[in-house]
Amino acid sequence: MTFQHPLVLWGLLGLIPVALLLYLEYHYATVKIPVLVAPDNRDRFGQRWVRRWSLSSVCFGLFYAAAIVALAGPVWGERYEEEERQGVDILLVLDVSKSMYVSDVPPNRLSRAREVLLGLVSDLQPARLGLLVLRGSANLVVPITEDRRTIEQALNHVETVGGTQPGTDLTAGLQVARRAFPATGNRYQLILLVTDGEDQGLTTIAVAQELGAAGLPVFCVGTGTAEGGVVPGSKGPPSRLEAVKLQAIAEASHGRYLDVLDFRAMNRLAEDIRAYQHERESRGYRLRPVSHEALVTGLALVFLFLSIAVRSLGRWQTQ
Amino acid sequence: MASFENPWLLLLLLIVPPAIWLRHLWRGRAGLVALSFALAQGRQFRPPPSAWRVLAAITVVVFWLGVSLIIVSIAGPTNINRERVYLNRGLEIILLVDVSPSMAAQDVAGKNRLQQATETLNNFIAKRGSDGVGVVAFGTDASLQCPVTQDYATVRDRLGQLRPNMLGEGTSIGLGLAVAAVHFSPDRTRDKVVVLVSDGDNNAGEISPAAGIELLKNAGIRVYSVGLGSDREVYLEYAESETGRRISGTYKGVLDESLLRSVASSTGGKYFFAGNGLGLDSVLESIDSSEQVQSEVRLEVRKEPLAALFLVVGLGLILLDMGIRRLILRELA
Numbered sequence: 001m002t003f004q005h006p007l008v009l010w011g012l013l014g015l016i017p018v019a020l021l022l023y024l025e026y027h028y029a030t031v032k033i034p035v036l037v038a039p040d041n042r043d044r045f046g047q048r049w050v051r052r053w054s055l056s057s058v059c060f061g062l063f064y065a066a067a068i069v070a071l072a073g074p075v076w077g078e079r080y081e082e083e084e085r086q087g088v089d090i091l092l093v094l095d096v097s098k099s100m101y102v103s104d105v106p107p108n109r110l111s112r113a114r115e116v117l118l119g120l121v122s123d124l125q126p127a128r129l130g131l132l133v134l135r136g137s138a139n140l141v142v143p144i145t146e147d148r149r150t151i152e153q154a155l156n157h158v159e160t161v162g163g164t165q166p167g168t169d170l171t172a173g174l175q176v177a178r179r180a181f182p183a184t185g186n187r188y189q190l191i192l193l194v195t196d197g198e199d200q201g202l203t204t205i206a207v208a209q210e211l212g213a214a215g216l217p218v219f220c221v222g223t224g225t226a227e228g229g230v231v232p233g234s235k236g237p238p239s240r241l242e243a244v245k246l247q248a249i250a251e252a253s254h255g256r257y258l259d260v261l262d263f264r265a266m267n268r269l270a271e272d273i274r275a276y277q278h279e280r281e282s283r284g285y286r287l288r289p290v291s292h293e294a295l296v297t298g299l300a301l302v303f304l305f306l307s308i309a310v311r312s313l314g315r316w317q318t319q
Numbered sequence: 320m321a322s323f324e325n326p327w328l329l330l331l332l333l334i335v336p337p338a339i340w341l342r343h344l345w346r347g348r349a350g351l352v353a354l355s356f357a358l359a360q361g362r363q364f365r366p367p368p369s370a371w372r373v374l375a376a377i378t379v380v381v382f383w384l385g386v387s388l389i390i391v392s393i394a395g396p397t398n399i400n401r402e403r404v405y406l407n408r409g410l411e412i413i414l415l416v417d418v419s420p421s422m423a424a425q426d427v428a429g430k431n432r433l434q435q436a437t438e439t440l441n442n443f444i445a446k447r448g449s450d451g452v453g454v455v456a457f458g459t460d461a462s463l464q465c466p467v468t469q470d471y472a473t474v475r476d477r478l479g480q481l482r483p484n485m486l487g488e489g490t491s492i493g494l495g496l497a498v499a500a501v502h503f504s505p506d507r508t509r510d511k512v513v514v515l516v517s518d519g520d521n522n523a524g525e526i527s528p529a530a531g532i533e534l535l536k537n538a539g540i541r542v543y544s545v546g547l548g549s550d551r552e553v554y555l556e557y558a559e560s561e562t563g564r565r566i567s568g569t570y571k572g573v574l575d576e577s578l579l580r581s582v583a584s585s586t587g588g589k590y591f592f593a594g595n596g597l598g599l600d601s602v603l604e605s606i607d608s609s610e611q612v613q614s615e616v617r618l619e620v621r622k623e624p625l626a627a628l629f630l631v632v633g634l635g636l637i638l639l640d641m642g643i644r645r646l647i648l649r650e651l652a
Contacts, residue, residue: 021642028651060641064634070630130470143466149501182468182470185404185405186617294328312342312348
């Protein structure tokens with residue numbers, strides 16, 4: 001089982017205030033029951049009330065927990081979904097943050113990334129391409145187009161475009177990338193992310209999962225080395241390739257991870273993308289993960305009604 | 320359009336009335352303390368209405384509204400959008416827009432020619448489905464603002480960024496035509512069209528209009544040219560591109576209709592005069608009807624689930640009820 005919005009599970013911490021509110025009720029009971037109930041019945045009544053309160057509180061806690069789990073979007077199993085598309089739109093997402101100027105991949109990460117992408121622009125005919133750059137915020141430089149000349153020009157001048165904030169927010173980058181594909185197109189869509197993986201985004205993997213569920217894989221090209229290097233002009237710690245993170249993004253979105261230093265894989269990249277496209281075209285369907293939000297919400301509702309029933313059934317008085 | 324994935328699950332709402340009775344009205348329910356009061360002057364004792372009672376009544380409504388919303392969320396409320404997916408490729412269109420300072424002239428009060436043109440071109444873009452649209456601007460220089468794309472939002476965005484005088488004070492129609500020509504796809508099977516919007520004559524640039532026309536003709540690209548402007552003096556205001564200094568005054572320009580007519584007729588297109596820009600709408604409609612490509616369309620149903628929204632609100636209401644009962648009313652149930 002996986003979750004579409006795993007961060008929502010932090011909402012389970014809400015069980016603490018819920019438990020405090022329920023305990024508050026217990027506290028009132030210890031004060032009020034001796035006042036309300038005659039001494040003869042006090043013990044028996046008190047025990048009954050505590051039993052009912054405990055059971056009802058457990059049921060309410062389970063209701064709350066199940067509702068939070070439902071909101072997190074539990075997913076298991078897959079179902080077939082017809083898919084009739086032709087051709088592919090590829091959005092090149094290039095990290096141009098300062099860490100891309102580290103020279104652990106000579107001459108530096110950005111130059112190598114640009115080299116790879118310029119090679120792909122000519123190799124990926126007749127795919128339509130777009131270019132999004134990440135420098136702090138995401139900036140769509142070239143929308144999805146067949147105009148390769150514009151893509152090449154933009155790649156050659158990519159240092160001068162982009163935002164002004166430092167760092168790379170892959171979460172926002174992938175969200176902007178998703179919206180950059182034309183809504184009326186009848187083509188497969190693919191994101192090619194070229195980055196060192198240093199990410200300030202909090203929910204990148206969750207966004208990658210959403211992209212995967214929508215049939216939009218992210219092919220990640222890791223640019224850098226595990227040893228890393230110092231960012232020019234910075235006295236901070238060395239910047240390293242976050243290969244594990246990039247592998248997780250690729251896996252979550254049903255894409256692939258490649259290392260820019262793996263020359264064989266780089267030479268095969270265009271071929272791999274074409275093979276991926278042909279596979280989907282010939283298959284004519286895709287497997288879509290099945291969300292079980294309704295089932296878990298139903299379970300939550302059962303616990304809520306149990307909580308009500310436990311409190312309502314049975315009298316206080318023992319006449 | 321709103322719909323439900325499993326509408327039969329809405330029958331669960333039938334549980335709500337008996338549950339309300341069980342929790343609030345049943346005389347045998349737990350939490351009910353029966354106290355007997357004597358009749359006062361022949362009438363039964365009733366506690367006076369108070370803010371507490373009103374608050375208690377509100378929490379009842381809040382709680383059961385929350386429960387109902389959760390039941391609705393189980394039924395899978397969905398917003399259904401039927402979107403057109405175009406199976407074939409349409410025209411390739413480049414909007415070639417004059418951004419010389421004269422486009423800042425206000426034939427219509429409060430709106431300059433460029434704003435008028437941009438607004439109308441946006442309407443034109445809104446009618447595209449399978450067509451690719453790009454934007455080239457020209458003044459003394461010419462530059463591609465947006466390549467041919469079906470990402471119409473970006474095209475509109477880039478059109479909106481055009482400003483008079485952003486590419487110099489001249490009008491280089493020839494250079495504009497040449498830049499447009501090189502940014503079409505090399506695919507010869509597709510119809511390609513330039514929509515040229517200008518209010519001046521060619522007075523700058525290293526490429527003559529004749530050379531630009533030749534490039535377009537060779538590539539089989541038709542030009543629909545649209546002339547803007549009037550023969551009277553009009554108010555003009557723009558910002559200098561380098562200093563940002565505002566420049567204003569009156570302007571009386573010359574529209575070289577013969578050049579625009581020649582560009583259009585040489586490439587198999589048409590020339591239109593749109594005057595103060597208000598006529599541009601009908602001109603673009605004429606271009607639309609001249610350049611119809613049969614579209615193959617498939618309707619795709621896109622579902623946007625709303626269950627999480629209902630569940631969040633429902634859960635919030637139930638927790639609100641719980642908070643009020645425990646913290647304010649201090650109920651024992």
